[in-house]
Amino acid sequence: MKCPICGSEKWLDMDDLRNHQYWWENGKLKVGDRLGFQACRDCGFVTYERRGTEEEMHAYYKSVYRAAVGPSNWASEGRRNEYRKRMLKDVLAGSPRRMIDIGCAAGLFPRMFREEYGWPNEMLAGVEPTDGYREYAKHEIGLDVREKIEEFKGEKFGLVVYYRVLEHVWNPVGELLKAREILEDDGILYGSVPRWGEVELDDPTTGVDNDIESYYHKDHINVFTDNSMRSALAVAGYEIVTFDTTVHGISFLARKGKVGVPIREDAEKFRSLFKRQKEAMRLVRAKNPQDAIKEYPLYPDAHMMCAFWKENMRDEKIQKGILDDAIKLMPGCVKMIRQRALIELQWAQAPQDREKRSEAMRIAGRMLDEADAVSPGMDDHWHHKAYIAYMADGDIETACRHWKRGIAVNPLKWEEYGNYIGLVRAGKPLKLNTPPSRGDEPGYSGGVVQMVGRPKFAGMAQGMGAGLGPIPSVEVANVSDEKPTE
Ligand SMILES: [Zn+2]
Numbered sequence: 001m002k003c004p005i006c007g008s009e010k011w012l013d014m015d016d017l018r019n020h021q022y023w024w025e026n027g028k029l030k031v032g033d034r035l036g037f038q039a040c041r042d043c044g045f046v047t048y049e050r051r052g053t054e055e056e057m058h059a060y061y062k063s064v065y066r067a068a069v070g071p072s073n074w075a076s077e078g079r080r081n082e083y084r085k086r087m088l089k090d091v092l093a094g095s096p097r098r099m100i101d102i103g104c105a106a107g108l109f110p111r112m113f114r115e116e117y118g119w120p121n122e123m124l125a126g127v128e129p130t131d132g133y134r135e136y137a138k139h140e141i142g143l144d145v146r147e148k149i150e151e152f153k154g155e156k157f158g159l160v161v162y163y164r165v166l167e168h169v170w171n172p173v174g175e176l177l178k179a180r181e182i183l184e185d186d187g188i189l190y191g192s193v194p195r196w197g198e199v200e201l202d203d204p205t206t207g208v209d210n211d212i213e214s215y216y217h218k219d220h221i222n223v224f225t226d227n228s229m230r231s232a233l234a235v236a237g238y239e240i241v242t243f244d245t246t247v248h249g250i251s252f253l254a255r256k257g258k259v260g261v262p263i264r265e266d267a268e269k270f271r272s273l274f275k276r277q278k279e280a281m282r283l284v285r286a287k288n289p290q291d292a293i294k295e296y297p298l299y300p301d302a303h304m305m306c307a308f309w310k311e312n313m314r315d316e317k318i319q320k321g322i323l324d325d326a327i328k329l330m331p332g333c334v335k336m337i338r339q340r341a342l343i344e345l346q347w348a349q350a351p352q353d354r355e356k357r358s359e360a361m362r363i364a365g366r367m368l369d370e371a372d373a374v375s376p377g378m379d380d381h382w383h384h385k386a387y388i389a390y391m392a393d394g395d396i397e398t399a400c401r402h403w404k405r406g407i408a409v410n411p412l413k414w415e416e417y418g419n420y421i422g423l424v425r426a427g428k429p430l431k432l433n434t435p436p437s438r439g440d441e442p443g444y445s446g447g448v449v450q451m452v453g454r455p456k457f458a459g460m461a462q463g464m465g466a467g468l469g470p471i472p473s474v475e476v477a478n479v480s481d482e483k484p485t486e
Pocket of ligand 1: 004005007008040043
């Protein structure tokens with residue numbers, strides 16, 4: 001095959017680095033088949049050998065890839081929308097333009113333009129190959145969504161969106177050229193792809209799926225680095241306006257421009273980088289985070305595993321110090337900043353006088369603000385900030401406002417956060433659930449901060465008298481003076 005970016009036919013095969021068994025066993029690859037993972041020897045673009053035909057691939061996305069909309073779509077799209085609003089703030093500040101979201105799934109991004117910014121529905125459109133999503137977007141969201149971009153031939157749009165699409169498509173440059181045809185001359189192209197290369201090994205998180213194979217998922221047939229994304233845009237005749245890699249992979253805004261040439265990267269360099277990432281992931285799975293960090297320092301989960309190591313969990317200074325050092329190594333890494341804030345909040349529960357505790361909580365709140373400044377839209381941050389406002393300052397109004405913000409971002413949190421609103425309106429204390437893990441085995445324990453004492457709907461009923469029948473009695477734990485690590 002020809003390299004979609006530079007046209008070369010010279011490839012560096014990297015399939016030997018992959019675990020084929022993983023794909024055979026989950027039925028995503030026929031037993032005996034190769035993945036075809038390779039890098040272009042001329043420009044360094046990493047991509048997979050194309051299999052079958054483009055039509056067969058379309059058929060896969062039409063009905064096999066995902067069936068239909070699930071509740072998590074609302075949560076994930078809500079979070080992304082907070083970030084996307086920031087990327088598009090200039091567009092959103094102007095008057096409405098015709099916009100199209102290519103690969104729009106359930107249509108929740110175009111819906112945001114209508115619901116939050118008042119853009120007329122007839123200016124919004126989408127393309128979605130998956131039947132279950134497309135029909136939902138058409139009938140439930142009420143959008144003009146078609147199966148293929150070609151069905152919009154001859155029409156023009158002021159904003160064309162490709163959010164997490166280009167890593168899936170047969171020919172990313174060909175796709176960008178199609179977008180160019182429907183883009184008005186002064187229009188904006190907004191895109192986002194996962195980011196690979198010399199970056200934080202930040203996805204997946206630890207767990208059974210902590211595996212190089214799900215990181216380099218086989219449906220992501222185009223593996224973009226910063227340079228290859230820039231190259232694809234250049235050869236398709238775009239000029240980059242904004243290129244942001246702080247969070248959510250690579251995000252860019254581009255306009256029509258002159259046709260440029262690709263940036264050339266060394267295919268061998270990618271091969272050795274891949275090996276290092278793979279080894280670092282293996283070491284984390286083997287519970288050896290120190291060596292994983294030596295192999296690949298930009299690995300948040302490895303640093304977290306150190307911070308939650310049994311011995312380290314007993315010492316506030318050590319635990320916080322590990323995370324502070326990791327943040328210095330990866331400034332702007334939301335995952336680390338957030339974990340640091342949660343640890344601050346956790347230790348604020350240690351025995352100390354009320355004012356000291358409140359001050360420690362406020363510090364945690366400022367850290368969460370710092371994380372939100374990098375990556376807006378994490379609904380659980382609103383939850384933690386609500387907890388802090390209530391417990392440190394007794395500020396019920398601010399707390400409830402924060403929970404409502406969290407529900408707005410992620411409607412699936414309605415029951416949980418609504419319940420907290422009920423509890424605090426009823427004047428009940430909330431408890432931070434400690435310790436973060438049993439501490440009997442080393443390892444990362446995940447979310448850390450949880451509330452306890454919330455029988456379903458009890459708080460809602462008590463706080464709001466919401467006509468839910470007799471008010472059940474509710475056991476709410478008092479703020480504990482236990483040490484976080486026992
Ligand atoms: Zn190439």
